Amino acid sequence: MTDTMNSLNFLPPDPILERRAEIQRLSAQSLRRRQSFSRGFEFAMALALTIALIPLVSILYSLVSKGWRYLSWPFITVSRPRATRVLSSIGGIWNAVIGTIVIVGLAAIVAIPVGITIAVYLSESNGRVANALRAAVEIMTGMPSILLGVFGRRNNRHENEPSVLGYCRLLRAFDFDRAGYCEILRACTARCAPDAARGGSGTRCAFLESDAWHHFARRTTGHHHGDFVVVGPGDG
Amino acid sequence: MALVFGAILLLFVWSVLSSAWPVIKQYNYHLLTSSVFSVGNGPYGALTLILDTLITTAIALVFAVPIGIGTALAILYVIPERMRTIVSSTVELLAAVPSVVYGLWGVVVFNGFFKNIFHQTVGFSIFLAGLVLAIMILPTMVAISRDVLAVVPRDLLEGAYSLGATRSKALTRVIVPTARVGIFGAIALAAGRALGETIAVAMVIGFNTYLPHSLFSSGATLASMIAVKFGEATTQDLSALAALALMLMIITAAVNAGARLLTRKAGAR
Numbered sequence: 454m455t456d457t458m459n460s461l462n463f464l465p466p467d468p469i470l471e472r473r474a475e476i477q478r479l480s481a482q483s484l485r486r487r488q489s490f491s492r493g494f495e496f497a498m499a500l501a502l503t504i505a506l507i508p509l510v511s512i513l514y515s516l517v518s519k520g521w522r523y524l525s526w527p528f529i530t531v532s533r534p535r536a537t538r539v540l541s542s543i544g545g546i547w548n549a550v551i552g553t554i555v556i557v558g559l560a561a562i563v564a565i566p567v568g569i570t571i572a573v574y575l576s577e578s579n580g581r582v583a584n585a586l587r588a589a590v591e592i593m594t595g596m597p598s599i600l601l602g603v604f605g606r607r608n609n610r611h612e613n614e615p616s617v618l619g620y621c622r623l624l625r626a627f628d629f630d631r632a633g634y635c636e637i638l639r640a641c642t643a644r645c646a647p648d649a650a651r652g653g654s655g656t657r658c659a660f661l662e663s664d665a666w667h668h669f670a671r672r673t674t675g676h677h678h679g680d681f682v683v684v685g686p687g688d689g
Numbered sequence: 690m691a692l693v694f695g696a697i698l699l700l701f702v703w704s705v706l707s708s709a710w711p712v713i714k715q716y717n718y719h720l721l722t723s724s725v726f727s728v729g730n731g732p733y734g735a736l737t738l739i740l741d742t743l744i745t746t747a748i749a750l751v752f753a754v755p756i757g758i759g760t761a762l763a764i765l766y767v768i769p770e771r772m773r774t775i776v777s778s779t780v781e782l783l784a785a786v787p788s789v790v791y792g793l794w795g796v797v798v799f800n801g802f803f804k805n806i807f808h809q810t811v812g813f814s815i816f817l818a819g820l821v822l823a824i825m826i827l828p829t830m831v832a833i834s835r836d837v838l839a840v841v842p843r844d845l846l847e848g849a850y851s852l853g854a855t856r857s858k859a860l861t862r863v864i865v866p867t868a869r870v871g872i873f874g875a876i877a878l879a880a881g882r883a884l885g886e887t888i889a890v891a892m893v894i895g896f897n898t899y900l901p902h903s904l905f906s907s908g909a910t911l912a913s914m915i916a917v918k919f920g921e922a923t924t925q926d927l928s929a930l931a932a933l934a935l936m937l938m939i940i941t942a943a944v945n946a947g948a949r950l951l952t953r954k955a956g957a958r
Binding site for chain 1: 690691692694695698701705755756757758759760762763764766767768776779780782783786790791793794797798824827831855856857858860861885887912915916919934937938
């Protein structure tokens with residue numbers, strides 16, 4: 454056996470084996486480099502996630518640490534601020550709570566049915582009007598809320614004179630609504646059920662036929678009823 | 690109902706345009722080229738405001754886009770599956786925080802931090818506003834990027850692995866390019882929010898209408914100027930502020946249109 458091995462050592466080197474060994478050496482090097490780069494990349498992704506979470510933790514900590522001592526039952530249920538400069542007895546926020554609920558409620562009452570109806574129309578129509586409306590919705594989705602504020606204020610600039618609408622919660626809710634429509638429309642049109650879910654044959658149902666309408670309403674809205682509940686942003 | 694909605698949109702545009710018209714007629718192109726904006730019957734020049742709006746948005750995007758895409762990738766491909774829902778809900782919780790809270794947080798936490806780090810006399814600056822905006826648009830970036838990355842077929846990832854690609858190569862060369870159209874959309878929406886953000890920016894930007902000499906000087910954006918000065922505005926001021934609103938509307942619409950164009954081009958490729 455030893456003699457055989459000794460005789461093999463005297464054979465000329467096999468170029469194929471040498472080439473294979475060289476390839477294995479190079480690929481091992483490359484693999485190590487690529488794997489370490491990949492680990493670095495994964496670390497960067499984890500770092501990005503951590504960075505994204507830091508503000509949330511910091512905001513929660515700041516709010517809780519500075520605000521918790523002022524939280525009390527009277528603070529929530531009392532509505533009229535008292536004439537005092539002591540911070541702990543500035544009164545309550547009940548009026549603000551009611552105002553927020555009324556505005557958001559009015560906005561939801563108007564925006565949700567109208568938004569869903571228009572979204573259904575947009576998802577089922579490809580006419581000129583629908584395309585124009587779709588583009589308008591896309592643009593309005595990106596419109597800053599301050600523009601709606603300018604619009605609302607402009608239509609109510611004579612505050613001391615009798616006004617049809619007045620600077621009231623209804624008007625504010627109406628302004629808030631237009632932002633709400635766009636969010637709801639975008640969410641609904643983006644997530645309406647695929648064609649297959651509407652019938653099985655894959656053909657789009659005729660929107661204006663009453664049977665098809667029922668069919669659509671059941672299948673599509675039923676398919677994505679969870680997505681139709683779009684909560685408006687807490688606009689500052 | 691769709692037509693009524695369209696009519697409301699037209700009324701909205703007409704309303705802002707008709708309010709702004711007297712000042713546009715009086716100041717013409719000087720409204721865009723002059724940097725002096727003085728409330729109390731003028732002069733009105735929006736150059737500084739436009740520049741500050743674009744700079745703060747650019748700073749926000751520089752920070753938020755890589756962090757947002759990285760976070761979305763981490764949620765989908767790095768962290769364990771059982772933690773995915775919790776972590777993504779936690780990040781999206783940032784979207785539920787009202788902008789005034791971000792402003793308050795920027796004043797309390799970031800402002801002090803900046804004073805200590807950069808030894809600024811006053812921490813309120815364009816850069817600080819950009820950072821606060823970056824945090825505000827992060828949930829938008831993360832949520833939409835995650836959604837579009839999640840719908841990329843798993844087969845593509847497995848195909849890349851089978852060809853010997855590492856995870857980083859598979860993600861950067863296969864997954865992200867496949868989802869690029871949706872990611873463009875996420876960036877456009879985030880930019881739209883950054884352009885129009887009002888209260889948080891007004892609280893941390895320092896409110897200065899002179900041309901900025903550095904990122905750490907104070908400034909004012911179009912939206913913050915409208916919000917801060919609306920209460921004390923005269924009739925002519927109201928017209929000038931409506932003109933600012935119109936400019937903001939045009940910039941936002943241009944960003945959206947640009948994003949649609951990019952998205953269409955990327956989708957066609």
